[in-house]
Amino acid sequence: MSHQGALVPPVYMTSTYAFPDTANGGDRFAGEQDGYIYGRLGNPTQALLEERLASLEGGEAALAVASGMGAITSAIWSLVEPGDEVIADKTLYGCTFAFFQHGLTKFGVTVTYVDLTQPEALAAALNEKTKVVYFETPSNPNNRLVDIAAISDIAHTSCATVIVDNTYCTPYLQQPISLGADLVVHSATKYLGGHGDLVAGAVIGSKESIETIRYVGLKDMTGAVIAPMDAFLIMRGLKTLELRMDRHCASAHAVATQIAEHKAVERIYYPGLKESSQHALAKRQMHNFGGMIAFELKGGLEAGVKFMDALQLVTRAVSLGDAETLVQHPASMTHSPYTPEERAEFGISDGLVRLSVGLETLSDIQVDIDRALDALGHSASICSLSGRAFAASA
Numbered sequence: 001m002s003h004q005g006a007l008v009p010p011v012y013m014t015s016t017y018a019f020p021d022t023a024n025g026g027d028r029f030a031g032e033q034d035g036y037i038y039g040r041l042g043n044p045t046q047a048l049l050e051e052r053l054a055s056l057e058g059g060e061a062a063l064a065v066a067s068g069m070g071a072i073t074s075a076i077w078s079l080v081e082p083g084d085e086v087i088a089d090k091t092l093y094g095c096t097f098a099f100f101q102h103g104l105t106k107f108g109v110t111v112t113y114v115d116l117t118q119p120e121a122l123a124a125a126l127n128e129k130t131k132v133v134y135f136e137t138p139s140n141p142n143n144r145l146v147d148i149a150a151i152s153d154i155a156h157t158s159c160a161t162v163i164v165d166n167t168y169c170t171p172y173l174q175q176p177i178s179l180g181a182d183l184v185v186h187s188a189t190k191y192l193g194g195h196g197d198l199v200a201g202a203v204i205g206s207k208e209s210i211e212t213i214r215y216v217g218l219k220d221m222t223g224a225v226i227a228p229m230d231a232f233l234i235m236r237g238l239k240t241l242e243l244r245m246d247r248h249c250a251s252a253h254a255v256a257t258q259i260a261e262h263k264a265v266e267r268i269y270y271p272g273l274k275e276s277s278q279h280a281l282a283k284r285q286m287h288n289f290g291g292m293i294a295f296e297l298k299g300g301l302e303a304g305v306k307f308m309d310a311l312q313l314v315t316r317a318v319s320l321g322d323a324e325t326l327v328q329h330p331a332s333m334t335h336s337p338y339t340p341e342e343r344a345e346f347g348i349s350d351g352l353v354r355l356s357v358g359l360e361t362l363s364d365i366q367v368d369i370d371r372a373l374d375a376l377g378h379s380a381s382i383c384s385l386s387g388r389a390f391a392a393s394a
Contacts, residue, residue: 009048011232015039040225041214049231050202052238053186056171058178059204063214064231068167068187069095070224071201073103074217075183078209079161080131082108087125089116089135090346091144093165094330096136097346098337113346117278119150126158136165137174137285141330141354142294142347143269145278148285152180161209167191167321172245173287183209190321191291194237194244198230244359248291248321251365252357256293258366264303264376266351269294292320293355300351303376304329307353310372313364320356325365327355 003009017036019025027033036042046064053062065071076099080086088100090113100111114125116135133155137146152162163183164176170191176184186192188200201224203213218224249272256270271282272289282289297303308316314325318334328334331343331350338348357365 009045009232009235011228012044013228014043040219040223043228043231045228045235046226046231049235052235053171053192053202054204056238057166057184057204058171058175059184059210060207061210062202062204063210063218064188064226064234065201065203065218065222066224066226066230067199068093068165068185068189068201069099070218070222071185071187071203072096072163072165073099074222074224075163075185075203075213076104076132076134076217077221078213078217080104080109083129084131085110085112085127085129086132086134087112087114087122087130087160088133089139089144089146090114091139091142091348092134092136092346093140094335094337096165097335097342100134102337116146116151117144119147119154122151122154126154126160128158130155130158130160132163133160134163134165136168137176138168138271138290138292140165140168140292141335141352143168143271143290143292144347145271145281145285147281148174148176148179148181152182156180168290168292169286170241170245172241173249173290174285177204179285182206188234189319191245191248192237192241192321193230193234194240194321194323195233196319196322196324198233200226200230200234244323245288245291247359248357249288251359251362252291252293253289254362255355255357255365255369258369259293259295259373262370262373264297264299264307264373266296266298268296291357293357295353295355296349296351297353297373297376299376300349301329301331304351304353306376307372310375311368312371313360313368314355314372320354322356323359325356325358325360327353330354 016038028035028037049064050062114121135146155162162181164181166184167187167190183205186202188202253272260268270293271278308327314327317326318328335348
């Protein structure tokens with residue numbers, strides 16, 4: 001597609017497309033001739049974004065949609081029917097959990113939660129009804145890692161489709177398809193867009209799978225159609241993805257080390273620290289360790305609230321992957337769809353704090369975090385990291 005030689009491809013702001021003649025229109029609807037029909041099925045701006053996303057993730061094809069949840073629901077609805085089972089990891093983004101727990105189950109789909117950090121647990125849970133194995137790695141909000149290759153190998157013995165949410169890593173840091181996954185989903189709102197100015201999602205996989213999701217899950221089930229301008233903005237974000245992710249990762253590693261050394265901190269979840277129980281897995285399947293940190297403070301929820309309210313540069317807001325550093329409280333915000341009992345079971349403590357490290361000057365972020373931690377009444381530690389509590393799973 002030449003776009004008349006434009007260096008920056010234009011935004012195609014149209015809802016429908018003209019046919020040169022009636023026969024051509026019929027052929028397009030029948031799938032016998034390529035060409036655009038209607039905005040719900042595709043758009044030239046969207047198509048270019050999809051080509052780029054597929055290339056980045058190493059998939060045959062991609063589908064860009066209106067939100068991360070649009071990507072997840074469009075994919076799942078295309079794969080399951082009443083009587084089927086979805087096996088999901090025990091830690092999921094709150095709205096994903098709500099869709100599984102309160103959405104799918106209403107329509108006769110069984111959802112079984114398994115600790116997928118233990119591949120043998122999946123082997124024990126698989127059965128003839130299992131159609132999908134779904135997980136995030138790292139997981140939102142507590143940075144648990146799942147061995148993509150091991151889980152994919154086991155799932156495929158039962159012909160289950162493996163779906164990995166790669167939002168935290170982006171294809172720059174991790175490519176699940178190369179490790180055996182069948183489909184990758186993203187909230188493109190986050191790092192792919194990168195500027196906090198859009199809401200979008202994506203699914204990447206085989207050409208056959210994406211075709212099914214486009215014409216069943218998207219067209220007929222969810223209608224989660226991406227706007228052309230949002231597709232354009234994601235392509236703009238992709239131009240700086242490598243540069244931004246390198247900065248996010250470098251700053252997050254420095255901030256994680258800083259947080260781990262502070263006496264106010266009870267436990268930290270960041271796979272880039274050598275003391276993390278999942279550091280070796282992170283090095284094996286991730287190019288770098290990402291920009292997300294989760295931690296628990298001594299004093300639990302009360303301390304977490306006091307810490308967040310003391311921050312001045314860091315913004316109290318949900319979402320992640322923006323240029324700005326963002327902090328939020330999962331139990332009362334992004335993961336509030338879980339009941340207290342479910343959060344306890346699935347490793348999301350009431351005192352957990354989630355930090356998305358942004359692109360500001362690193363020393364400014366560190367000063368703000370130190371000030372807020374010191375406000376809890378603990379002096380900063382000058383000790384080494386030995387003896388601290390590290391984890392990659394709750």
